[in-house]
Amino acid sequence: MSLRWSAKAAVLPLLLGACQVQHYQSDFGGAAVEDRQFLALFWIFIAVCAFMYALVIIFLLGGIIRMRRLDANVVETGRHHESHPLMRTTLIGWTVLIGVGLFALAVASFVTDRSMAKAAANERLSVTITGNQWWWDIKYNAADASKTLQTANELHLPVGVPTRILLDSNDVIHSFWVPSLAGKQDLIPGRENDITIVPRKTGIFRGQCAEFCGVQHAHMSLVVVVEPYADFIKWWDHQLQPAPQPTTPLTLAGYKYVTSGPCSACHNIGGTSANGQIGPDLTHLATRKSLAAGTIPMGEGNLYGWVEDAQSIKPGVNMPTVGLEPDQLHAVVAYLETLK
Amino acid sequence: MTDIRADAFDSMRERERVRVEEEERRLAAERRKIARDGPKLKGEKLAARLDLAWRRPPGIIGWLATVDHKEIGRRYILTALGFLALGGVLALLMRLQLSKPDNAMIGAERYNQLFTMHGSTMMFLFAVPVMEGVAVYIIPLMLGTRSTAFPRLNAFSYFMYLFGGLMLWGAFVLNVAPDVGWFAYTPLAGPEFTPGKRADVWAQMITFTEVSALAAAVVLVCTILKARAPGMTLSRMPLFAWAMLVQAVMIIFAMPAVALCSSMLISDRTIGTNFYNAAEHGDALLWQHLFWFFGHPEVYIIFIPATGFVSMITETFCRRPVFAHAVVVLALMSTGILAFGLWVHHMFATGLPRVGYSFYTAASISVSVPTGLQIFCWLATMWDGRPRFQVPMLYVVGFIVTFVIGGLTGVMVAAVPLDLQLHDTYFVVAHFHYVLIGGAVFPLLGVLTYWYPKITGRMMSETLGKIGFWMVFLGFQLAFFPMHWSGLLGMPRRVYTYPAGLGLEVPNMLSTVGAFVVAAAVGLFVINGIWSLYRGVIATPNPWGAASLEWATSSPPPVYNFAHIPVVESETPLWDVDGELPVVTGLRVDEKEMLLTTVVAATPDTREPVPQATLWPFISACAIGIVFIASIFSPWAIAVGVIPSFIALTAWFWPKELKRTAEPVIT
């Protein structure tokens, strides 16, 4: 059938293309226990479903090839109320085959589900992610209250450690999804969901909100850094430090503007008087790899663009276009770049 | 002296005698007026009398007032195809925007409106109404009767559908288009996060189309159960009629859920109720449960009539009835029942109890068993029969090749661990387009080709049809197969753009090219339809040599469908009868009348008068439509608008005769 040819022709270049693709936002990433179990089940399903499809196509081809024979049970021969003697048996066999196959798939699905739950038990790290339109508020929970860390839009995870992420939302339904690591779970206002991830490979991965949440749903992404445990603790300790003091006149001017102007109405910078709780935490902004929830990579030019006119990069976002004068802009960006 | 009482008695008897004579004379005159079809009145004279009784007034008033199911069915089909074209244009715009990463052709807000309008148009304004339209046209012909049950309700349902569609598209043109997705999850669609009237317009469109679908479903259930030809027992009823019966019952159970949840949404948005507000002890998930309780049966409501199409085409073009008729009927019924137990599979990511999810995985996987059996039966019919691959049969083959892929990817997403990765990605978009286009649109195109001669009296061009089939089939595979890939590579749904470097560029570009091929193919189908209206080969009553009753009358049928009501003695009446079909006679020809039969055995039961053409269904639809639209802006509209609606409905239901007069018995 033409489909098989077109499928064969299309799959190969796509597969080759995929080999060159970095799997940092892909179901084939296999970077955590959950995604690996997904892949195993996925291939089982593909195999069984492909087999069933092949049977259907063979039956169909048979019917087409036999179209010209003279002894058919049709109205022209008067035998249109009869059928092939084995057809009823084949029907029963087909039903049994489908039933068995689907039952096996359902069992495989259930077994995978239970084993994912088991692998996710005994979590050792707890993170709370609160979804907002259109950014991620991330809080690392610790038994010692002085060690809880508030950050935004970038999630660091220690490799090999089961991490339980509690999911909540401040406004509409979002969905936490890092395909290379695990399946998704919704963030629903008024409900507390959770997802446990056991990363197995270090690297930088990308997630995206997977539930339509408004005008900038397409740009609500998340950078996930999986690193060795020691590096993770170093990162955590560094993030707990207050923001560095400005040293040069330019950065001091920026600091003055940020802490007294509109930035402080929404943003929090630890150790300063900017204590807004509405927007993402900016204490160590310059250590992050992206801006605007994964929309643009971190960099001086992008910082300029975002601070000056956020609405042109991510139209509709809650951060207003402030309308800074040029020297104010230079000062603010210079200060933000010191927030390492 | 004579007895005074004797005299009185004589004059009483005299008066009595005169009275009886006058009564007899009057009855004889009446008897001469009532005419019935039969051996004394047949052929040309009968056709002329029936035409006189059944035709509607000419002109615009008659057009608005018609209760002829064929006219209403044609309107439904043409309007639905119009909405298909509009929804398709939206899809092309979406595909153009997504053809390149970080494309700036269409902004976020407009794109959100586009996919909301595309989904809502296709699901509510095209897919269900087109199935209703084909059924409303064909079912009375297929069942051997002169009209549907409740013809005025039928007319009303079309106008409600039309007004709902015009309201939604009017809103789009006026920049009040909904932008919350066709499924409008709360709290995004609630009062705080979607200000203005956009989501209210969407919710009220639901009300229009739901009222329309319920009305059409009631019409179909009553027609199929009570208006069949004598002798057409349930086991001899064609498979399309079975499919429509199951579908109509499903509509009756499923549609109220979405009407309820959308009304609750309007109420939250306009008068401050808290159904979906968790902070005030409502629940955002309530919306999802109610919507998907409707939403999942909805896709089977779209698919099951398509299986009916496939059964009819397969029977005719393989020259034998479908193998294991009883199995197909049972499969239809089980699919219809099981479809109501699956809806939570749309909510696997919402954090409901995991063990409960396993039940829905099992149920979702098991619903594919009856459909798998139906596929076997059609393939067995091809195997045992002698298939002729004209255009309708090509579409059946295309359906099997395409729909089974969609069904199998459906089995995949029914498994919770797989769904948690694949939900809300382009993999699901691929899945449902495979089952909806492969499973409903291909059979629809095939059946429109199949029944085109019956509806218009001409054949569609076979060459153009074949070219169109291959274009739409190959274009569809090109457009939607790569979406499986982009979903697996991490592309979520409902995004107006995606970043470069994720490997999504190639699949998206392929999909865009394929989408344009599909659009060209649909355009070719429309051109074929228009060209054939003027230049197609004139069709005989039964050009395909088919077996069911709609082919026993001329193409197109006369306004009264059948000169005499046929009697059915087998599942394939036209194949099993030598010469003329047996008929029953005795229906009146001076008034519109149809024959009702019993539900199971179809023995003649009663003669039912059929209403004349009337404007009240149209006027009622206008009044109720105005109430619905105005209530978006103010609740007072309901209080005020009830009055004209009440007047219109009262006028509609006002009985024709206030005094029962007995019809004289013919001895």
Add this chain to the structure above:
Amino acid sequence: MSSRFRASVLILAAGALTLTSCDREEHHSRAKPIGETVPAGASPPTIFPGNSTPPPLDARAALYDNNANAIGKGQQLFLQMNCVGCHSHGGGGMGPPLMDDEWRYGGRIDQIATTIAVGRPNGMPAWRDKLTDDQIWDLAAYVRSLSGLPSKDAASSRTEGMSAGTPQTLTPHGETYNSDAAQQ
């Protein structure tokens, strides 16, 4: 009337009507460019004594006053900037009520915007350095909607969230049924 005819009429109508648009639904995500806005803090006088002719309405009023998106944004800002701390949800407390028709400093949208920007005696802070003009006008539009001044169909009926208690979905009922129970 064939569907082609209907479709072409629709397309022509659409072409004509796209020239209009529903102002209530317009979504402008940016304030006007810097050169055209009044510099922050230098708003024109909007309080005028006696019978003097009031100055003309600021040109921005048309963009915000009956605009559903502006009122929605203002509603969110009202909560985020803790206006509810003094004005409650319009009923007033430490600050005067905003739901009534008594406007100490004027109830026109530009007067309200000035009040928010420059502050007022007896406790109304000046927000001009903390909020952009766009945000201030959104708030002004919302405040006007609290007393029902713009058309009813532009204002939304409620916010998400009002109650001080725990949502039903988060209240423990003995055996909780959030998803961690099923992870075991």
